[in-house]
Amino acid sequence: MTTSDSEKRTGIWLIGARGSVATTAIAGAAALRDRLIPPTGCVTESPELLDEGMPGFDDLVFAGHDITETPLPKRAEQLEVAGILPRGVRELVHTDLAATDQRIRRGVAPEEAGHDQLETAERLIEQLCSFRELYGLSRVVVINVAATEAHPPARSEHTGLEELEHGLRRSDPDGGTVLPPSSLYAYAALRAGCPYADFTPSTGVRLPALDELAARRGVPYAGSDGKTGETLVKSALLPMFSSRALHVHSWSGTNLLGGGDGRNLADPDNVTSKTTSKQRAVHESLGYPVDGEVHIDYVSALGEWKTAWDHISFEGFLGNRMTMQFTWQGCDSALAAPLVLDLARLLARAHERGHSGPLPQLGFFFKDPVASDEHRLVAQFETLRTFVRRLREEQ
Amino acid sequence: MTTSDSEKRTGIWLIGARGSVATTAIAGAAALRDRLIPPTGCVTESPELLDEGMPGFDDLVFAGHDITETPLPKRAEQLEVAGILPRGVRELVHTDLAATDQRIRRGVAPEEAGHDQLETAERLIEQLCSFRELYGLSRVVVINVAATEAHPPARSEHTGLEELEHGLRRSDPDGGTVLPPSSLYAYAALRAGCPYADFTPSTGVRLPALDELAARRGVPYAGSDGKTGETLVKSALLPMFSSRALHVHSWSGTNLLGGGDGRNLADPDNVTSKTTSKQRAVHESLGYPVDGEVHIDYVSALGEWKTAWDHISFEGFLGNRMTMQFTWQGCDSALAAPLVLDLARLLARAHERGHSGPLPQLGFFFKDPVASDEHRLVAQFETLRTFVRRLREEQ
Amino acid sequence: MTTSDSEKRTGIWLIGARGSVATTAIAGAAALRDRLIPPTGCVTESPELLDEGMPGFDDLVFAGHDITETPLPKRAEQLEVAGILPRGVRELVHTDLAATDQRIRRGVAPEEAGHDQLETAERLIEQLCSFRELYGLSRVVVINVAATEAHPPARSEHTGLEELEHGLRRSDPDGGTVLPPSSLYAYAALRAGCPYADFTPSTGVRLPALDELAARRGVPYAGSDGKTGETLVKSALLPMFSSRALHVHSWSGTNLLGGGDGRNLADPDNVTSKTTSKQRAVHESLGYPVDGEVHIDYVSALGEWKTAWDHISFEGFLGNRMTMQFTWQGCDSALAAPLVLDLARLLARAHERGHSGPLPQLGFFFKDPVASDEHRLVAQFETLRTFVRRLREEQ
Amino acid sequence: MTTSDSEKRTGIWLIGARGSVATTAIAGAAALRDRLIPPTGCVTESPELLDEGMPGFDDLVFAGHDITETPLPKRAEQLEVAGILPRGVRELVHTDLAATDQRIRRGVAPEEAGHDQLETAERLIEQLCSFRELYGLSRVVVINVAATEAHPPARSEHTGLEELEHGLRRSDPDGGTVLPPSSLYAYAALRAGCPYADFTPSTGVRLPALDELAARRGVPYAGSDGKTGETLVKSALLPMFSSRALHVHSWSGTNLLGGGDGRNLADPDNVTSKTTSKQRAVHESLGYPVDGEVHIDYVSALGEWKTAWDHISFEGFLGNRMTMQFTWQGCDSALAAPLVLDLARLLARAHERGHSGPLPQLGFFFKDPVASDEHRLVAQFETLRTFVRRLREEQ
């Protein structure tokens, strides 16, 4: 069976479509399509993961939700000033950005999320479906790259699909909110039959009720929280300590970042979902408790750049105490954007091949992988490689 | 079939038996046997690699060659002052050190190596055999932890066993030396039927002629250059860059160290084998040339401690330039000693199970692994794990 | 006029006399007296500051207050295990520690401070006076090296001596506490005519009422918060940025420390006085607001060692953004103890020469110097040098 | 007395006028004149050093020597790509760069320097004098910002002016070169009555013969080797160790840099003058020998940016061993360029006020200050401040 071009036309619907990550991904995809840049940072373009069956860069159509009005071309200019988008590239993809901006719809802000959740969900579903239809897309992958939310309190409606749909239908007598925005987006995506991924640590699809929905609708999902900086390095280094039987006493981290993500994480409520997600790897990889805090500080002067310093104290033979430190200076959006494209292509392909429910095979991309407690980057990569090979062979 | 205790009694013959690594290994093995310390840093004691069939810590008898006269108990005191051997431990293993010191024989210094190499080899073989016999050992594993040598010029005698034995028999008309000391030790070990490992970057067993000898004698060997510090971290980090399709432009390293190893590596001839071995991982893992130098500086104030600083510049999506730096502050002998014990146990076991020739499965331990170009630590660990499982099952 | 030996016998009364800093200072003074160690870290022994008129190490008698019962010799053993006190030294000064321990009196814990403050003060004064008399001391210098307190709320009693003494006399109708323990100790010291220094960021002598008392009693005082680590480096680096007209955008710091001080500063109330004191230098030296947070994390595995990482982003010519980072790995008590001895000697000498009130000339020693906004270390050193020269000449 | 505008018109003649530092200085001066940028990094614009009597940015006319043909506007474009010159600024100063480029004359390459040195010198002098006359300049300051040369062997002609002029007049029978290019430029400058500064570690004016000439011609000079990165930080940190009586055991440094300076210093001959100059501060400030090497590695990927890592091991009270590390990531040309402007203004003013010979008061700017062994940055700044105040008052 050959895949005709029209069968590959794929929509990428980004929640937070005017943010730094989204803008970089949209601009980057256009630049890749036109071969203005090499696919550095794009793992689905590496020889080991290449799969002709995945949608190509000229098969992608972007759209999304956001709650800001700043248009994409304007955001792209800001990213040029910040040193992330080369001027030449930005100018050449201007038309793509302007066209995509027309396809961005008004999303749901946290403070609005409480009202008429079912009605809101129907609107979101309807938007996803019209997009798919209008552009004749074989499928639409939804990826959440919106600002990180605070983790909501647990509710009985989260435990099963029936409870959830019952809860969404009636208004909460206590005025509470059944689903945070991220989960409302995920609910809509799954109901519309769209593969879905949480690139943020927000709750999103990570509720039993939504897992049930994904299974019922036969849709695959992935998450959470893109692994791009400090945690990426952690997941590379942790197996060194464990496989060498070195005992880690403490692992402390300080992250300095500016940009919108930094400003949002300066809010103590929002940062908790992030720091929790960042420490998961340490505890799960080592299997014993480790001292040390993770700080995330907003430093506006750093712009879109992040600096992370980690300090690890460990013990070797005969009780000898040693330390390792690292400093990571990365451009977060440039690290995240190609992974967003990778995820969209992989989810589209997995959906096509009939995969549904959580995809632990995509743990390579995430700080807090669904349905998996493997955090070792190399092992995750091997799993991903095997997964892609099977996708290819199944054909 | 059960392995009777006497069948497990194993000799460990250390070349450089009075050096820091050797002294720490000998003292540590006695402390482990008496349960004075936990097996931190000893990978063959980790649940994933444990194999009851390997010799236990009470099955080991140490001996070796060295060219210094400073007795082991004295070296141990120096290591106590340097903060590596806890006083309590040193006092409790004093008797073991004194006893082992009696079994250390005069080795071959580089400047003496040229004379009557065959005669010298016969003496070394005879020493290994008497040790095995006298102590009723099922086998003797020889490990080279002597000072790093300069790499010798290539010679035709190195290319095959016949050429080598011919060359050793007659005296070189040009006064040259057929084998450097490390290779002479390796030759003797193999001829005596002893499994052998190069923990140093010296030539040792890494000659076609000796590979042939190992095959003929049915003896396994491993090497080279224990991976304990900067290169260990490199081999954990390199797959992060490659699997994420990030392009590494430069990888620069500065190593500051005191101790005997530091003093020896301050000699520009000797350091070359080390820096070559240290850069192998970068080039082979990435598959493209990378800028950057590796410096090894002798800083006496650091004593037995090493500080390595590495600086990596790399490129991500859209040409964004990023950097990573790390500082590693480790106690080299405490990192190396448990691996020496691990290697001895694994080689003994592999020999028992009939393995011979190079063991690429032990690449996990080395900067410059024999018969392998896999440098990714996690992949090496998986290979080792499979190897140990098979050793266990073969039984 | 010659200073007879008896005139130089000087008491050093330490608040927190069984803490790490105090124990290291007491043990170190005995070791210096017996010439067991060189005076590394002791600035009053450097050729530039040496003043024969200051009390020598054999003129010092130690005593103090604490609220723990752990005796000094026991604390010294703990500091030996922590790697701060060399075993040889500890054994040789054991008798001094045991004798000093006999002179330590029960202090005032924060939770007890509220009761009968005047009565408590009289007891403290009486203890100081008996010590001076019993040992025939020409004077007693009181130095606060107790655990850092939370900063108390401002009160009208703090504004003048009359108000204070009136407030201490009657019990607070609202059950509040007029003075925190550190200020109660300072009040007692000044009333007993003892020169006083705050080596901690606790309130101590830094109240208008106590300043008035010091003037009236003709007693000099100094403070606050010994400058030994991150802030010491800051005060060396800040003038580099300002004198070169480089614009600092952010200065972020993370301090990892174990020990008693670390445990105490893990309490968010106590840490505030510390972080405030730590940021003073940045803002006052540069004269404009600078971004960045200071974190103090308790990491028990680090024991008595502290690691500080600072990240500075700054701007140069043509808007170029640059960064500097430093890591400081120091042993806090070993840095602090000799300064405690220096302060005691300098305060004793200044008192002898008739100085009273705040001594801004000792700003060199402090994060938060009294009566001074000069933070540049080199300038502070020049001031101190001039001060010592005058003390010498006045004779 | 007021200084009329015409009296202030000042020439700045740069040796290496098309290099990174020169181009940045010329572009920056035009931008400052037109108030396109703030004077960040320019110390003569700070309130503490401002002197109305110095030439203003609209009083400066640039010219110089170079041996490359790449015109200034082209170099400026390269510096824009490297991220040093903001595009806006570069476009706005284009005309100035093009005009200055017309005033750049062919210099003397090291390989040409041997021929007819007196004749060459006469040509250089003539070029300086015509420039001064043609533009009606009150004076011309010559600053060497050319590529660092290898240090030449000592020669008897260097020891006195008479010997030198004698030597220049006749051709060397052995074919040797009397003066390296940098000294030939310095000789010409002094003979033309121009104040002179060596911003490089090249020999330049640092010969007894040239000192004599400066005195005779009544011209002030300054040098050597601009203090902008690692050594700047060293000179800020060294007094911390010395004033606190901490004993420094080792100070190791690795400098990674790209750019033309990096490429030139990759030559082992040239780098020696640099590393020598870099270590001067450590030895002279501490007064005792300190271990540690300085490496300068060319890493082309770093472009015009430099990363320096320094590691310092030191000892405190009771023999405690501590360490400090720092990483400096700076843009060398942006750090150097404003200092070149500062030096030109200060030398012009000093010349006007009648100063001649070496100016140790400008030690603040140099790694290897003439006629001074003070390296403490704060002390150097105080000296400079006093010097500027006097210049102002003398009026």
Ligand SMILES: NC(=O)c1ccc[n+]([C@@H]2O[C@H](COP(=O)([O-])OP(=O)(O)OC[C@H]3O[C@@H](n4cnc5c(N)ncnc54)[C@H](O)[C@@H]3O)[C@@H](O)[C@H]2O)c1
């Ligand atoms: N960049 C990385 O390396 C990386 C890694 C892991 C996770 N993330 C996560 O990705 C997300 C995006 O990061 P960014 O740097 O692009 O941030 P950003 O602040 O630039 O963009 C976030 C966008 O989300 C929009 N938004 C906020 N709330 C919304 C809502 N309820 N509905 C729809 N849109 C909403 C904002 O208007 C904004 O345009 C963050 O949550 C971040 O934590 C990023």
Ligand SMILES: NC(=O)c1ccc[n+]([C@@H]2O[C@H](COP(=O)([O-])OP(=O)(O)OC[C@H]3O[C@@H](n4cnc5c(N)ncnc54)[C@H](O)[C@@H]3O)[C@@H](O)[C@H]2O)c1
């Ligand atoms: N410690 C580590 O982490 C590590 C890692 C990889 C490799 N190594 C290598 O292990 C070796 C030992 O390191 P160390 O720190 O113990 O050094 P060391 O200097 O303390 O000990 C070396 C010993 O070898 C002896 N020796 C020298 N030449 C000899 C010869 N020809 N024959 C027999 N003995 C000889 C010396 O007398 C000395 O006792 C070095 O080559 C080092 O490069 C160490």
Ligand SMILES: NC(=O)c1ccc[n+]([C@@H]2O[C@H](COP(=O)([O-])OP(=O)(O)OC[C@H]3O[C@@H](n4cnc5c(N)ncnc54)[C@H](O)[C@@H]3O)[C@@H](O)[C@H]2O)c1
């Ligand atoms: N070590 C340094 O470099 C440094 C630098 C600046 C300031 N300081 C300050 O010095 C102080 C001492 O540090 P440390 O490391 O010795 O701490 P520590 O915890 O080892 O010792 C503190 C001692 O104070 C005692 N104490 C607590 N409350 C008391 C009270 N109300 N009255 C009397 N004693 C009391 C404790 O029992 C303990 O013995 C801390 O406040 C610290 O912040 C230390």
Ligand SMILES: NC(=O)c1ccc[n+]([C@@H]2O[C@H](COP(=O)([O-])OP(=O)(O)OC[C@H]3O[C@@H](n4cnc5c(N)ncnc54)[C@H](O)[C@@H]3O)[C@@H](O)[C@H]2O)c1
């Ligand atoms: N940038 C800094 O922070 C800094 C600090 C201290 C010293 N320096 C020194 O300043 C100098 C210039 O640095 P750069 O980054 O501009 O280097 P660069 O390589 O960009 O420029 C050097 C220029 O000198 C020219 N040149 C070479 N030999 C010459 C000669 N004999 N006569 C005339 N011109 C000659 C070259 O053609 C080139 O244009 C170097 O010596 C460097 O070591 C720079």
Ligand code: NA
């Ligand atoms: Na924080």
Ligand code: NA
């Ligand atoms: Na070098």
